[in-house]
Amino acid sequence: MRTRQELKGLYHSSEFQEKYLYEGSDLGAVCTEEGTTFLLWSPLAEEVNLRFYKDGEKTPCHQIISMEKEKKGVWAYRRSENLHGVYYDYEITLDGEKTVTGDPYARACGVNGIRSMVCDLKKTDPKHWDEDKRPEPSPENVIYELHVKEFSWETSGGFKKENRGKYRAFTEEHTTLHGDGVHPTGLDYLKELGVTHVQIMPAYDYGSVDEKSETDFNWGYDPVNYNVPEGSYSTDPEHGEVRIREFKEMIQSLHRNGFRVIMDVVYNHMYSLDNNLNRTVPWYYFRTEKNGEISNGSACGNDVASERPMCARYILDSVLYWVREYHIDGFRFDLMGLLDVELMNRIRRELDAVYGEGEILIYGEPWAADATAMEDGTAPALKNNIQLLDKNIGMFCDNTRDAVKGHVFEAETPGFVNGAQDMEDKILDSVTAWCGKGGAKAPSQIITYVSAHDNWTLWDKLEKTIPDKKERERVNRLAAAVYMTCQGNLFFLSGEEFARTKDGYENTYNASIELNWLDWERAYEYQELRRYYQGLIALRKQLSGLCDKSEEAWKRISGQWKEEGAVGFLVDNRDKEQTSPWKKLLIIYNRTETTVKRELPEGEWELLLNGESSFLWKEAKKAEKAEAAPVSVLLLGQR
Secondary structure, three states, X not given: OOOHHHHHHHHHOHHHHHHHOOOOOOOEEEEEOOEEEEEEEOOOOOEEEEEEEOOOOOOOOOEEEEOEEXXXXXXXXXXXXXXXXXXXXXXXXXXXXXXXXXXXXXXXXXXXXOOEEOOOHHHHOOOOHHHOOOOOOOOOOEEEEEOHHHHHOOHHHOOOHHHOOOHHHHHOOOOEHHHOOOOEOHHHHHHHHOOXXXXXXXXXXXXXXXXXXXXXXXXXXXXXXXXXXXXXXXXOOOOHHHHHHHHHHHHHHHHHOOOEEEEEEOOOOOOOOOOHHHHHOOOOOEOEOXXXXXXXXXXXOOOEOOOOHHHHHXXXXXXXXXXXXXXXXXXXXXXXXXXEHHHHHHHHHHHHHHHOOOOOEEEEOOOOOOOOOOOOOOOEOOHHHHHHOOOOOEXXXXXXXXXXXXXXXXOOOEOOOOOOOOOHHHHHHHHXXXXXXXXXXXXXXXXXXXXXXXXXXXXXXXXXXXXXXXXXHHHHHHHHHHHOOOOOEEEEEOOHHHOOOOOOOOOOOOOOHHHHOOOHHHHHHOHHHHHHHHXXXXXXXXXXXXXXXXXXXHHHEEEEEEEOXXXXXXXXXXXOOOOOOOOEEEEEEXXXXXXXXXXXXXXXXXXXXXXXXXXXXXHOEEOOOEEEOOOEEEEEEEO
């Protein structure tokens, strides 16, 4: 068997790329009424056998077929028969040794992703699937991060027992707290809150749970089959077509209820190096150091080599597949800093060409856990390379996050809202989404947020520096009002709006479902805080000066000033249609315990929001002065 060093040299050679670069998008098992085709890219294989099974786990192989090697390293078998529902794998001979693998291009699989399954995808479409359309765009992208199982597992949510923790919970409409018929949960709750996008945490097939277990829990950042939905969220993981149909039903329901759907994708590493890609073409899809050591910039044991042509093609095809087959509306790229700029821009171009400029959202984490062995001359999609990325590729802004609430890894290190000194300049930079100073090209590149699934919830982070519960809620309101009046795309962790807690635990990726679930009772225990978020979101959608994602948007912000513990600025809120009733905004952030007073500019001003209420804009009253109460945001509008 060739060493990793030898293979690295081979794959990097121009001869290999010229001989084996396959440009087709038809790899995997493609099944229609006309027949079934199996195509596998395995250029170094000496022999490939296709093996058929009656189920996805237990029964022995009942047919073995020798595949033919065609051009560009592709092995093929074609049959004029619809083989929908047949399970299969490949036996590959490499350097005289046999290995068994699932299909890296599989579109369906059996339980726990071990065997692949042939699937006639038309047979998995729900009723009226061809009529499914993404909702019309909102004035602002308000992204709500959800985990499939966390969303509906807790019994107070009022979901049917058989649907709890499943895709199908998203198809239930008009659920209420304990079924009381009064207090909305589920989809009606999300509509009332006002979010526009639901970001689903990993829902491709991942390896860190047993799909037959009802109680196993994991966030799911452990890919096994990139192009197959996760089976543990289906009502029947042992029949490969069920998870596909139920995933589509979830998307269809979310669209029908007005939400666009963003998929959290993890193309930077896989659950294990013993995976279908590595078995099929050893060490092609994964980075190694020059000395042969395995690259581990993900801190998960492997790094996907996105810069290699067939790996880039694999990722691109996967993204396009999820949009085309499942009607996905956007992608959040985990550890995007481990992927290369060229690939990210290519994905952006391909999506724009089919669906329109920026129509499919793309954003990700602009960092990595450690250095990675990316090929020389390749630029990683890190924060410091933001200027190399398309203006419609976004990044989570850790600068804003840490400026507002404090250091993400140091529990007791505060930010602006909870007492840190000298944060005023960073807060003002956050207002313009870090544009205009050689940072981001436009607010479209910035995800403005203060909490996500990683690290402490906002409530738990604030608890580290603010023991008093009442005061913590006041500071939580301040934090929300600050980041929701900054430019950029808005994003928050599900439950942030009702003081979501994980009992102070920082990393709950494999903790119990009881620690991770959404506590629907808490949504009403903290309903005043939740209502404050609701009003903020509704108001934000009317503030075109903050919603503007153009490259000139930062110029709308003017008159910035600062003093210890307080900042303020004006916003040009005009737009071509003048859909907002206010032409200019005055905003003050005050984290101090004293009232901050500023001279009110000329004109008729109205009070739209303060620390007590986010719904003042509904019956706006004339503002006689510009005074921000202690620990609050003041927002005035001029008609």
